[in-house]
Amino acid sequence: MDLRTRLCGIELDGPVLNGSGTFDVIAARRAFGAALEENFPFSAFVSKTITGPPRSGNPPHRLWETPSGMINSIGLPNPGLDQFVDGDLLELIGLPVPLIVSVMADSAEQFAVLVEAIAAVDGVAGIELNVSCPNVHSGLIVGEQPSETEALMRTLRPLTTLPLIVKLTPNVAGPETVAQAAESGGADCVSLINTVKATAIDPDHGRTWLGAGGGGLSGPAVRPIALAQVRAVASAVDIPVIGMGGITDGESALDFILAGAQAVAVGTENFRDPAAGNAVSRGLASALERRGFVSLAEAQASTLS
Amino acid sequence: MPAERPLAPFGRRSCRVTAAAADGGYRLFTVLDEEGPAPAPGQFYMLTEGPDWVGGSGRPFLPRAISVARTSGDPGALRLEFLIDVVGPGTARLNELEQGASCLIAGPFGQPFSLPREIKPDAVGAVLVGGGIGIAPMAPLRRHLVSRGVPTRTLLGFRDREHSGAVETLFGCEETRLAFEDGSAGHRGYVTDLLAVILAGDDRGGAVVYSCGPPAMLEAVRKMCGEHGVPVELALESPMACGFGACFGCAVPKVEGGYLRLCVDGPVVRGDQITTAMTGEV
Numbered sequence: 001m002d003l004r005t006r007l008c009g010i011e012l013d014g015p016v017l018n019g020s021g022t023f024d025v026i027a028a029r030r031a032f033g034a035a036l037e038e039n040f041p042f043s044a045f046v047s048k049t050i051t052g053p054p055r056s057g058n059p060p061h062r063l064w065e066t067p068s069g070m071i072n073s074i075g076l077p078n079p080g081l082d083q084f085v086d087g088d089l090l091e092l093i094g095l096p097v098p099l100i101v102s103v104m105a106d107s108a109e110q111f112a113v114l115v116e117a118i119a120a121v122d123g124v125a126g127i128e129l130n131v132s133c134p135n136v137h138s139g140l141i142v143g144e145q146p147s148e149t150e151a152l153m154r155t156l157r158p159l160t161t162l163p164l165i166v167k168l169t170p171n172v173a174g175p176e177t178v179a180q181a182a183e184s185g186g187a188d189c190v191s192l193i194n195t196v197k198a199t200a201i202d203p204d205h206g207r208t209w210l211g212a213g214g215g216g217l218s219g220p221a222v223r224p225i226a227l228a229q230v231r232a233v234a235s236a237v238d239i240p241v242i243g244m245g246g247i248t249d250g251e252s253a254l255d256f257i258l259a260g261a262q263a264v265a266v267g268t269e270n271f272r273d274p275a276a277g278n279a280v281s282r283g284l285a286s287a288l289e290r291r292g293f294v295s296l297a298e299a300q301a302s303t304l305s
Numbered sequence: 306m307p308a309e310r311p312l313a314p315f316g317r318r319s320c321r322v323t324a325a326a327a328d329g330g331y332r333l334f335t336v337l338d339e340e341g342p343a344p345a346p347g348q349f350y351m352l353t354e355g356p357d358w359v360g361g362s363g364r365p366f367l368p369r370a371i372s373v374a375r376t377s378g379d380p381g382a383l384r385l386e387f388l389i390d391v392v393g394p395g396t397a398r399l400n401e402l403e404q405g406a407s408c409l410i411a412g413p414f415g416q417p418f419s420l421p422r423e424i425k426p427d428a429v430g431a432v433l434v435g436g437g438i439g440i441a442p443m444a445p446l447r448r449h450l451v452s453r454g455v456p457t458r459t460l461l462g463f464r465d466r467e468h469s470g471a472v473e474t475l476f477g478c479e480e481t482r483l484a485f486e487d488g489s490a491g492h493r494g495y496v497t498d499l500l501a502v503i504l505a506g507d508d509r510g511g512a513v514v515y516s517c518g519p520p521a522m523l524e525a526v527r528k529m530c531g532e533h534g535v536p537v538e539l540a541l542e543s544p545m546a547c548g549f550g551a552c553f554g555c556a557v558p559k560v561e562g563g564y565l566r567l568c569v570d571g572p573v574v575r576g577d578q579i580t581t582a583m584t585g586e587v
Contacts, residue, residue: 021553022551022552023551024550024551024553026550027549027550027551027566027569028549028550028551030310030550030569031312031313031414031548031549031550031569032312032313032314032315032549033312035312035314035315036315038315039315039316056562056563056564057553057556057564058556059556059558060543060556060557060558060564060584061544062544062553062554062555062556063544063545063546063552063554063555064544065364065365065366065367065544066363066364066366067362067363067364067366068359068363068364068366069363069366070366070367070546072546072552072553072554074552074553074554077553077556077563077564219366220359221363268546270547270551271367271368271546271547271551271552272317272353272366272367272368272546272547273316273317273409273411274315274316274317274411274547274549274551275315275316275317278316
């Protein structure tokens with residue numbers, strides 16, 4: 001099965017990426033050694049979100065298991081731009097697949113600093129702008145408002161020729177409106193969904209379970225929400241869409257493709273199975289074959305009625 | 306110098322359950338791992354009972370991190386034993402595993418225990434302190450140390466006699482000292498009472514302490530060792546989604562600020578690396 005695809009100029013062996021912040025290559029190497037690269041589970045790798053200053057993340061508890069999913073309240077721990085560029089980034093560029101770096105900032109000026117610094121490094125294939133992480137107060141503002149999103153893109157667009165991907169939040173009434181604003185401002189691609197705002201109560205202590213009060217829901221529990229939003233966004237914009245939200249296997253990946261996604265990302269399932277990306281790719285090939293498709297591109301050209 | 310860790314095969318694999326039985330207040334089951342390396346003491350696996358893990362209630366959803374209680378056989382036909390205490394929907398399902406069932410495993414993961422001399426060059430012996438279900442990783446550690454000629458004393462504490470059932474299975478007739486909170490046998494009181502006697506003795510200077518058990522016990526052990534200047538390695542527990550550094554959920558505060566990830570930087574940590582062992586507690 002020919003799974004090759006092209007995502008805003010980036011040639012990919014297949015459509016399966018990881019969701020930002022759901023797979024740490026450097027930590028995984030400590031657990032699996034060279035076996036990781038020999039079986040690399042994704043056709044492009046999206047880094048965890050990098051911010052200007054280093055962040056240590058939210059206080060525990062950071063996780064809560066829900067029916068068919070989980071809430072995370074991690075708080076974007078990362079080494080900060082300077083240390084990332086001098087350290088982890090060099091390792092990530094050596095991966096056998098294209099690298100997309102995710103960045104987040106609390107102002108357009110700071111976003112510009114990040115984008116310029118990352119774009120200056122050879123070997124980066126694209127930049128994802130995290131304007132939607134519900135764990136961080138500043139992240140919500142831009143991605144919730146079409147005008148803010150468009151203004152941010154107008155600031156960043158002239159700074160680089162690299163593809164700019166806007167990660168959309170599901171925590172809005174109409175993500176397609178924000179997607180259109182991103183497109184107008186010059187975005188090359190949108191990815192969705194980020195996690196759905198959620199919390200968990202600790203009834204014995206009369207407070208929320210999560211250290212930061214709340215977090216974001218992910219996993220199969222959000223898949224129907226994600227499918228509806230991907231479908232709405234894909235029909236509202238001409239730029240490609242990376243679809244994600246509870247993908248666990250080839251069948252659920254195909255759902256996103258048929259909803260209009262050019263590529264898909266696996267997130268929470270990586271936690272349950274480190275090789276989930278490989279399994280989703282294999283499963284997608286079988287799912288396409290069962291339906292008589294000869295290639296991924298053929299499925300992507302077919303319209304959903 | 307951190308102990309070397311065996312590497313896990315990439316991904317998860319289905320293993321046959323070859324034995325399962327109640328053991329004291331817990332349940333002990335064995336899986337046949339035909340792919341993985343022998344784990345080092347203190348390492349753990351992420352376990353999922355069969356392909357239908359997510360039941361009608363939607364939970365359990367994530368795999369559960371369980372340390373190895375005993376290993377036998379050689380890579381290619383390695384038998385891994387896990388001791389289960391039912392505390393929630395995941396352990397309830399693992400507790401239902403019967404011989405012939407399948408269990409998905411990923412691992413071995415995590416930083417194992419160090420040898421005493423890796424912690425302190427002039428160390429001459431080890432003191433193992435286990436409590437409740439936390440006796441599990443102490444068992445392979447004891448075998449590992451004894452096989453290397455390290456003089457090892459083992460102190461184990463339990464709520465009551467029922468919960469000490471696995472001692473005989475996992476420690477055999479090796480010399481252990483037991484404490485029971487209900488006074489049903491051994492020392493009446495906490496296992497930390499037994500540790501206090503050793504730490505007050507003349508030979509404490511050459512000892513390294515290793516411990517696993519409930520958070521309050523671990524914190525008491527950590528403090529006592531700190532006060533006596535005795536190095537201690539603790540096997541901690543925390544809610545954990547992945548086991549290999551992907552989810553950043555198992556954060557434990559470090560002494561110098563920030564957090565360590567218990568799955569890749571632990572589960573075995575030095576007592577002086579952390580501000581408290583009260584992880585996983587509300």
